[in-house]
Amino acid sequence: MKTFIGPKLRRLRGDQNQTQGQMAKALGISTSYVNLLEKNERSVSVPVLLRLLEVYGVDWRDLVDDDDTAKLADLRGVLQDPLFEAERPDLTQLRGALTHSPDLATCFLRLHRAYLAASDQLMSIASADESAQATLPKAPEATVHNFFRRHSNYFHSLETAADAFWAGKRIATDDIYAELKARLRDKLGLRVRVVPVSEMPGTLRAYNEETREVLLSEAMDHPNRVFQLVHVSGLIEQEAVLEDLLTKSGLTDAMGRARCRVELANYFAAAVLMPYGPFLAEILESKYDFDHVATRFGVSFEQACHRATTLQRRGAKGVPFFFLRIDKAGNVSKRFNATDFQLAEYGGACPRLDIHTSFRTPGRIVPQFVEMPDGSQFFVFARTVDRPSFTRFAQDVRLAVAVGCSTEHVGAIGYAEGHSLSEATMTPIGINCRVCPRVNCDQRAHHAVVRSDPVDEKRRGATRYSS
Template sequence: MKLYLGRRLRHLRRELGLNQSAMAAEIGVSPSYLNHLERNQRPVTAQVLLKLAEVYDVDLKSFAAEGGEGVGAAQLAEIFADPMFGGLAVPRYELAEVADNAPGVAEAVSRLYAALVELRRRPAGGEEEEEGAALSPQNWVRDHIQASRNHFAYLEEAAETQAGALGDPLSIAEPMRRRLKEAFGIEARIVPPEVLDGATQHYDLHRKRLLLSALLRPESRTFALAYQLALVEFRPLLERMVEAAAAPDAPTARLLHMSLANYAAGAVMMPYAPFLEAAETHRYDIDRLCALFGASVEQVAHRLTTLNRANARGIPFFMLRVDAAGNISKRFAGEAFPFSRYGGTCPRWNLHGAFQTPGRTVTQIVETPDGQRFFTLGRTVPRSVRLDAQEDSQLAIGLGSDLRHAPRLAYADGLDLANPQVMPIGPACTICPRIRCPQRAAAPAGRTLTVEVGRKTISPFPFLGG
């Protein structure tokens, strides 16, 4: 199969701060040939891929995998499964050709569809939005973060330096409080929740006071301090990153600023090199990492998706956070993400079953329709603030990676990975190709149903394959 990876190649070059002539010289090709590769006028050869791996420590599997940076055929298939395209029946190979040979067109289609999805969610008769605001800030920021594979090298370096000056991660809260006070004149206080009127933390700019809700759990309180420290300590860097991202409007830029500060806060609490070393030493035991760094399960799970530093990579995890109703509120990935972008998750993935065993980690090996297998973990987590008994509902975290990484995980001990029990799963039901799924909740778009009045099948929506 020919690989057209121009968008990813260009992103890598820009991330390294190189022009085309410099990169071409380093990988042993002509500038004109590199230009053709970046414009998808030539496929990337095996020799070029190997040279990228040698010179820049590129992980070839994630670099060449569909679903990394840019819009792949799987995402286009999900878009064209929408009922408004009914009757077109665009074949998969055509979608693959668009994704590979015309990435700009694929990106444009993706943005238009994302804008349509946002418009559908708005109540009828609502006020008109500004031009360009149809794509929600949340989706724009998520796409921007994923384009960088959820790793920001400059923030990592700054956070690691800051964490080294603060000392032991397990007792980092007090040094952070002192740093805020002594270097920036900011006083941190814990106040009753009524004072904050529904907020969990608030920075009073005029009095230079950071007010933290008494309902925040200890690890969330530490994260709040780290977040505020990141805002003031890394302010010039954060502002440059937000400016370079060129967000479409002010609300999106502010959300990106907050997201990058959150990233930096996690990196201060769990500095890259010590965290990666601990993760490898303890075989990615989440509870052990929580104990070593004074972090929550969710904070550790999120941090595990960011370990993508050149020459020091961890296992490339993906992560989801869902509530009991199946609403996805977080989605991060260190490499290709195997689930639906616009729909929910597959009910056969036991992430949902985690709610039946609160606090316990459940494991499952799943297989996507294209035959790729993943080792996954599911576990409930509490919200960052303590609510009353009637509202203290839990969330579930789903964490996973390619099955080939499973031997490095403590959670895989005792499992027969050579002959594993595998659960076939799929993307959203409307685009899932699995014919005999007993949990199918919707008819597949663009497929011919084979319902017979005198015959009932396991799946409520039988359809023709192919």
């Protein structure tokens, strides 16, 4: 496979304050070859990559790491905005932009995100009380999601650390909790104690550095107690790895970094409990039966679904999934993405997505074929999951998760069996109402900020927003 490194090579030369001739001399190649490499008119050879490592100390993986797939998906999603309807670039033009002007493409994506954020803030201000009318900062969850998306939801350093966690020991699923308590005690000097809900109201886990205790609430079930112990271990033992990733993330605000550290520690915990190789083999064998693999690895259904989105290692990839979690009001509380499906960032998810319907049938898989405004099609399955209840006044703390992939992968998904793709009914959906361009949708809850259709006072459409 040919490898092109033009923009990254040009950036490296700029960082070194060198001319093409100076870099060519340092690498032992011709100036014209450097020029062709920077223009992506020639692919880079292995000897030149090794020479780059020797001369500049740059890791060749940093040069050849291809994040264009996620960025191309982002560009395609952004350009479905009706703002660009008249002059929408085709796929060839988008690939050309990423090849020759990747920084410009990045700036364009950042600008569009700022536009959406500003639109949402304006709507929030317009509907708020005068005393609350202030510009809202970008949510930490959004910046963390973008960071994970840039890495295709996969972090090799955390996977490597997770593989070394048990130092080669094979731990049976039903022994992991006891082994974790012993490991925390012997290696970190931490004592684990399960406490009544009354001692930690509204708290599931607390780490007390002074008393060297990890306190777990009785409200948590067994899989979540195990997960929290590995999470704490990851925060402490993998501090250097986490800090390195945070440094590379570009996050500067304290809230965003703290939120990202928690999510990276969650990633580490999932990788320990569901080791990459065995988990990938089991999930492929079972055709993504998440109840089965959750039982096999002693984790929750939600944890197994979330882990499936991270199986993006080169040479050993699973089906690229997106993961979405909502509450009963439709608020998006968690989202991870390894596909080109555009997930809701502000407000709720599309009401046509059957993740909402799953609340009617708790614990059962609800399958659905959907089509986005750009014509891309996905297979989605949703199911409810229960959250810990602290008291009888907080019963039915239920959420719903949806996992989806492009329809090209339906043959690998057991939940799609019995559904013929050629005969499937595609449900037209959007990202959410505020940015959805679909006209006359009978589920619309907001006027789309990207549309300026005139209102026909003499006609009433399916909703108050269509005429």
